[in-house]
Amino acid sequence: MQKSSEQPSLLVLENFIGGKFISCRDHVDSYDPSTGEVYCKVPDSSKEEVDAAVAAAKEAFPDWSARSPQERAEVLVKLADLIDANMEELAQAESRDQGKTLTVARTVDIPRSAYNFRFFASSVLHHTTDCSQMDHMGCLNYTTRCPVGVAGLISPWNLPLYLLTWKIAPAIATGNTVVAKPSEMTSVTAWMLCKLMQQAGVPPGVVNIVFGTGPRAGDALVGHPDVPLISFTGSTVTAQRITERSAPYCKKLSLELGGKNPAIIFADADLEQCVATTVRSSFLNQGEICLCTSRIYVERSIYSEFLEKFVAAAKKWKTGVPSDPNNNNGALISKEHLQKVRSFVALAKSEGATLHCGDGVDPLDLPQRHKSGYFMPATVLSGVPDSSRVMQEEIFGPVTCVSPFDSEDEAVARGNGVRYGLSATVWSRDVGRVHRVAQRLQAGVVWTNCWLVRDLNLPFGGMKNSGVGREGGKDSYDFFTEVKSITIKH
Numbered sequence: 001m002q003k004s005s006e007q008p009s010l011l012v013l014e015n016f017i018g019g020k021f022i023s024c025r026d027h028v029d030s031y032d033p034s035t036g037e038v039y040c041k042v043p044d045s046s047k048e049e050v051d052a053a054v055a056a057a058k059e060a061f062p063d064w065s066a067r068s069p070q071e072r073a074e075v076l077v078k079l080a081d082l083i084d085a086n087m088e089e090l091a092q093a094e095s096r097d098q099g100k101t102l103t104v105a106r107t108v109d110i111p112r113s114a115y116n117f118r119f120f121a122s123s124v125l126h127h128t129t130d131c132s133q134m135d136h137m138g139c140l141n142y143t144t145r146c147p148v149g150v151a152g153l154i155s156p157w158n159l160p161l162y163l164l165t166w167k168i169a170p171a172i173a174t175g176n177t178v179v180a181k182p183s184e185m186t187s188v189t190a191w192m193l194c195k196l197m198q199q200a201g202v203p204p205g206v207v208n209i210v211f212g213t214g215p216r217a218g219d220a221l222v223g224h225p226d227v228p229l230i231s232f233t234g235s236t237v238t239a240q241r242i243t244e245r246s247a248p249y250c251k252k253l254s255l256e257l258g259g260k261n262p263a264i265i266f267a268d269a270d271l272e273q274c275v276a277t278t279v280r281s282s283f284l285n286q287g288e289i290c291l292c293t294s295r296i297y298v299e300r301s302i303y304s305e306f307l308e309k310f311v312a313a314a315k316k317w318k319t320g321v322p323s324d325p326n327n328n329n330g331a332l333i334s335k336e337h338l339q340k341v342r343s344f345v346a347l348a349k350s351e352g353a354t355l356h357c358g359d360g361v362d363p364l365d366l367p368q369r370h371k372s373g374y375f376m377p378a379t380v381l382s383g384v385p386d387s388s389r390v391m392q393e394e395i396f397g398p399v400t401c402v403s404p405f406d407s408e409d410e411a412v413a414r415g416n417g418v419r420y421g422l423s424a425t426v427w428s429r430d431v432g433r434v435h436r437v438a439q440r441l442q443a444g445v446v447w448t449n450c451w452l453v454r455d456l457n458l459p460f461g462g463m464k465n466s467g468v469g470r471e472g473g474k475d476s477y478d479f480f481t482e483v484k485s486i487t488i489k490h
């Protein structure tokens with residue numbers, strides 16, 4: 001991200017503060033990953049803009065928090081309807097901004113963004129609080145929940161509108177007001193959402209969006225004394241910085257971070273289904289999903305058969321122009337990220353790994369206009385030791401490693417042998433084993449014989465370096481509210 005030169009023909013985004021679009025003095029360039037060209041100017045907001053947004057959110061809080069959950073839910077449903085009505089425009093923008101295929105934007109990102117609002121509009125109506133069943137020292141005790149205040153929401157670039165709305169929806173459904181900062185690399189759909197919020201009747205100041213970089217706008221938001229809660233999704237390194245920065249204020253923190261997710265495949269798995277799903281779990285959205293599989297452990301008796309079938313399927317996973325419906329993957333988010341992902345493949349090769357397909361062996365046939373785009377084909381490695389950085393660090397790209405194992409204990413130990421603990425996948429037809437292994441894996445989410453099946457009522461989040469706290473139905477409700485115990489003497 002560099003300071004942009006003046007290019008008036010580019011799309012220029014504005015901040016959304018107090019229900020109004022407000023232009024910013026400084027901007028950063030945002031690139032179309034499929035061409036490598038600058039196409040958009042994103043506000044490079046500073047403390048000044050963040051202060052104005054927090055002031056607007058504070059002003060809106062008394063009215064919004066006093067409304068009934070039903071009244072707030074009605075606004076959320078209108079917003080969901082408007083996202084649905086603008087599905088195609090939003091999907092086109094998301095694909096261009098992020099590099100993902102139009103198909104993924106149309107079938108995953110934008111429908112889920114609408115559903116986030118619809119889900120929390122309903123979910124917020126169904127929570128109850130506790131009441132003591134009998135008198136305790138002549139008192140009746142009960143709990144009540146109230147919104148926290150101004151919520152600071154910070155989101156990443158991989159699922160831009162999807163993850164931003166996953167935070168905005170529960171925050172405002174529970175009566176908070178919001179200052180959100182999307183990733184500076186993918187800000188366009190958040191900006192489009194602002195127009196829809198105006199149309200849906202979201203009152204001015206209830207949702208403010210400040211665009212800009214992490215170290216500038218993000219840091220000002222995290223360090224703002226009037227923002228008592230931060231919900232952050234992004235990398236573990238940034239989360240460490242946010243934790244330090246917010247510590248003096250004792251902020252409520254929810255941190256949804258990176259992963260190094262294992263798939264454990266036993267010999268009795270339905271191989272056909274397992275191969276098809278594991279290709280998807282490794283490469284969907286260019287492997288740029290925190291839940292993507294990047295370590296595949298296969299029971300030795302089926303290792304060769306699995307590897308052969310998996311590599312054949314990976315070779316069929318097509319990478320190319322995002323708008324082409326025949327392509328499974330588009331472009332990676334940035335030139336720097338592409339270089340980082342490719343450096344892991346080079347490292348694995350230098351350590352003696354076998355490269356079965358993808359980077360460097362399967363050249364991409366791209367049209368002239370896209371030759372400078374940040375494309376990389378689905379890449380499969382084997383023979384990478386568990387101690388390698390390639391098996392330990394989050395790559396966040398279309399690269400996965402396959403390795404054999406001999407026993408259940410070994411598979412669990414190796415699955416757990418990283419500092420992350422976000423998700424894991426287990427493949428077996430033995431129901432006892434599925435339960436045993438799922439129980440022993442250190443991961444916030446374990447899928448068995450499937451992947452990425454999400455019930456939004458369930459707690460979502462990671463163990464170890466993959467996060468702090470959980471979000472989802474009841475957990476989001478708890479996070480975005482404060483509980484109070486009330487004792488009535490009678």
Ligand code: NAD
Binds near residue numbers: 394
């Ligand atoms: P990132 O940490 O670089 O940035 C995330 C957001 O934080 C961006 O909006 C960025 O501008 C902001 N930011 C950066 N520095 C900041 C600072 N000092 N103070 C405040 N804000 C700051 O992450 P990314 O590269 O955008 O996203 C990829 C990462 O996100 C991967 O590690 C991925 O696994 C993770 N992720 C996790 C989940 C999950 O639910 N667990 C979901 C998606 C992505």
